[in-house]
Amino acid sequence: MADLRRSRPAAHALGRGRPLSAPVTAGALVRLLHERLGDDLRELWTDEDTVEFRIDRARNVDVLTTLRDDEDLDFFFLADAAAVDYGTDAHFEVVYHLFSWKHPAWVRVRARVDRRDPRIPTVTTLWEGAMFHEREMYDMMGIVFEGNRDLRRIYMSPDYRSFPQRRDFVLPDDAADTAVAGVSPLERPETWDLARFRDELTRSAAPTAAPSPLDTDAEAGEVAASESRPR
Amino acid sequence: MTRIDPETQIPDPIELDRREEERLRAAAGLAPSPAAGGEYAGFDTVGIPDRPPQTEREREVYTLDEGEMLVNMGPQHPSTHGVMRIVVKVRGEIVVDVDPVLGYLHRGIEKLCENATYTTVLTYVDPMDYLSTMHNEHAPAIAFEKLYGVKAPPRAEYIRALVVELNRIFSHGLMMGFLALDIGGLTPILYSFINRDEVVDMLSAISGQRMLFNFFRVGGVNWDTNDEFLSRLGTWRSHVLDNIEMNERMITENEIFRGRTLGMGRLTGEDAISLGVSGPNLRASGVPFDVRKAHPYSIYHELEFDIITQDGGDSYSRYLQRIAEIKQSIHLIDQIIDKMPHGPVQAQVPGIIRPKPGRAFGAVESPRGLYSVYAISDGGPNPYRFRMRDPSFISLQAIPKLMPGRLVADTMAVMASFDPVMGGVDK
Numbered sequence: 001m002a003d004l005r006r007s008r009p010a011a012h013a014l015g016r017g018r019p020l021s022a023p024v025t026a027g028a029l030v031r032l033l034h035e036r037l038g039d040d041l042r043e044l045w046t047d048e049d050t051v052e053f054r055i056d057r058a059r060n061v062d063v064l065t066t067l068r069d070d071e072d073l074d075f076f077f078l079a080d081a082a083a084v085d086y087g088t089d090a091h092f093e094v095v096y097h098l099f100s101w102k103h104p105a106w107v108r109v110r111a112r113v114d115r116r117d118p119r120i121p122t123v124t125t126l127w128e129g130a131m132f133h134e135r136e137m138y139d140m141m142g143i144v145f146e147g148n149r150d151l152r153r154i155y156m157s158p159d160y161r162s163f164p165q166r167r168d169f170v171l172p173d174d175a176a177d178t179a180v181a182g183v184s185p186l187e188r189p190e191t192w193d194l195a196r197f198r199d200e201l202t203r204s205a206a207p208t209a210a211p212s213p214l215d216t217d218a219e220a221g222e223v224a225a226s227e228s229r230p231r
Numbered sequence: 232m233t234r235i236d237p238e239t240q241i242p243d244p245i246e247l248d249r250r251e252e253e254r255l256r257a258a259a260g261l262a263p264s265p266a267a268g269g270e271y272a273g274f275d276t277v278g279i280p281d282r283p284p285q286t287e288r289e290r291e292v293y294t295l296d297e298g299e300m301l302v303n304m305g306p307q308h309p310s311t312h313g314v315m316r317i318v319v320k321v322r323g324e325i326v327v328d329v330d331p332v333l334g335y336l337h338r339g340i341e342k343l344c345e346n347a348t349y350t351t352v353l354t355y356v357d358p359m360d361y362l363s364t365m366h367n368e369h370a371p372a373i374a375f376e377k378l379y380g381v382k383a384p385p386r387a388e389y390i391r392a393l394v395v396e397l398n399r400i401f402s403h404g405l406m407m408g409f410l411a412l413d414i415g416g417l418t419p420i421l422y423s424f425i426n427r428d429e430v431v432d433m434l435s436a437i438s439g440q441r442m443l444f445n446f447f448r449v450g451g452v453n454w455d456t457n458d459e460f461l462s463r464l465g466t467w468r469s470h471v472l473d474n475i476e477m478n479e480r481m482i483t484e485n486e487i488f489r490g491r492t493l494g495m496g497r498l499t500g501e502d503a504i505s506l507g508v509s510g511p512n513l514r515a516s517g518v519p520f521d522v523r524k525a526h527p528y529s530i531y532h533e534l535e536f537d538i539i540t541q542d543g544g545d546s547y548s549r550y551l552q553r554i555a556e557i558k559q560s561i562h563l564i565d566q567i568i569d570k571m572p573h574g575p576v577q578a579q580v581p582g583i584i585r586p587k588p589g590r591a592f593g594a595v596e597s598p599r600g601l602y603s604v605y606a607i608s609d610g611g612p613n614p615y616r617f618r619m620r621d622p623s624f625i626s627l628q629a630i631p632k633l634m635p636g637r638l639v640a641d642t643m644a645v646m647a648s649f650d651p652v653m654g655g656v657d658k
Contacts, residue, residue: 077520079601080620082616106526127506128502128506128507128628129505129628130507140341149288152285152286154333155333
């Protein structure tokens with residue numbers, strides 16, 4: 001990172017001549033990832049220009065630090081960080097997309113977040129630019145990033161108390177189509193009071209000694225979208 | 232004339248709001264709000280929150296030392312390039328801290344797209360970054376084609392690259408004008424708009440729309456080239472370089488312009504990467520990152536071009552970078568027209584697309600940087616999750632980083648050099 005300008009070849013020498021294909025992606029990078037990340041690597045998949053794998057949410061900072069700082073990996077650019085809601089009976093997912101000049105593939109890192117205790121460590125310590133990504137995820141999905149020093153709402157007003165991009169936030173047009181005959185909650189009353197919602201999170205987090213469903217490899221309740229092979 | 236009874240009670244909107252909340256709480260079977268009867272955590276008339284800060288950073292910005300004050304800029308300030316509010320903490324004329332407050336243009340486009348079919352998504356994304364409409368459509372088109380497993384025919388890919396480069400040229404041209412405008416020169420923006428209108432007329436000849444083109448389809452484009460488009464393209468190509476020269480002569484060596492941009496808002500390559508700044512702003516800081524080279528999409532692997540970079544990292548470098556990229560785009564357009572093959576412009580796809588369950592990431596280089604889409608399909612007719620990464624939203628984080636220690640008047644000048652578009656920032 002520090003001597004970024006010196007260690008790089010001239011600008012005109014960079015760039016890739018033709019589109020990528022699966023064998024390129026699946027070769028050196030996958031071996032390297034297995035070597036450097038070891039047990040952190042789970043459910044590795046590749047497609048024509050992406051290598052993706054799942055990690056434990058508590059390990060996201062370590063894994064991303066390795067990906068960024070390792071000389072052979074060198075994924076220096078955080079292309080995207082997004083949250084996905086896999087439904088009320090499943091889990092959230094935080095997805096990072098990274099870029100490196102040394103490898104002809106995007107790397108997609110997925111970390112599951114428990115719906116009842118939506119917390120994950122912040123990566124603003126690695127990339128300052130993750131701040132707006134994380135604020136947006138907090139605003140839209142209600143995921144709490146531990147250690148983020150500016151976790152405010154970014155689009156909705158500060159006194160707004162719902163998380164509009166969750167799957168159970170139903171648009172008015174859809175309310176009539178639901179099984180409960182038009183009484184779908186548009187804004188969930190239990191999340192109105194953000195301060196109390198946070199307190200409840202801390203309270204529910206402490207006594208649960210039983211392993212969270214995320215720690216096991218069981219795929220209970222997961223919808224088809226996350227099961228599937230990427231295309 | 233009706234007379235208003237002075238005794239009439241005017242209901243307090245905040246009180247009404249509170250009563251509504253209590254009613255909803257009662258309906259949901261919850262206890263009355265603990266804040267009921269207490270103070271309402273709202274905003275004062277200036278728009279500065281009169282409630283306890285929620286985060287460390289908010290406390291830092293809104294706590295005033297001796298001699299400091301908060302100035303509210305926007306959301307309807309003419310030079311915020313849309314509906315944006317920034318709260319500036321100043322000591323005299325010097326900026327101490329900046330806090331961008333977003334969301335005044337938030338339309339929830341991601342949520343809308345998750346409730347639309349794949350074809351209609353391409354119309355919803357148009358008004359996001361309204362100066363790079365073609366790029367907005369290109370990224371989801373790439374992602375959906377990956378999801379559905381269809382490839383656009385070669386001629387469609389060439390037409391895509393052609394309109395996308397045309398769009399880049401008018402977007403960069405407008406940036407030059409707006410930067411000069413924010414610094415105090417009124418003339419360049421008029422010429423920028425003359426140049427833009429030429430390109431926009433061309434694109435409306437091929438797509439049928441002037442601003443929100445709705446030109447891309449999953450597996451191709453809507454129309455093939457037509458005579459009007461090609462004749463306009465030829466006329467435009469014959470004098471476009473002269474027009475750019477003229478704009479350059481007007482701005483580049485202008486003493487006031489140089490004085491207000493040289494060395495202003497200097498962003499180092501490391502900071503730019505850390506902040507997620509991309510596109511021309513990142514390349515102006517000397518970091519060669521261009522999605523067209525990094526992950527060549529469409530037909531960019533068949534075209535000859537280099538990644539242009541500047542060394543300065545200041546507002547002036549960002550301006551020079553735009554000019555260089557306009558010339559590069561013209562060079563690319565020449566190559567595209569030379570090589571364009573014959574053939575169909577649309578692959579066979581059904582009316583309602585139902586991709587197999589899966590995930591796809593599509594990224595393009597928009598005039599403001601890395602524009603990417605992460606789409607998830609669950610097998611239904613609408614995307615299960617549709618995520619757009621807008622480059623100007625992320626680049627905006629550089630402003631609080633660069634402004635402390637500078638003059639208030641330079642805030643807008645530096646912001647204009649990053650060329651954010653609020654339609655994209657607020658989604």
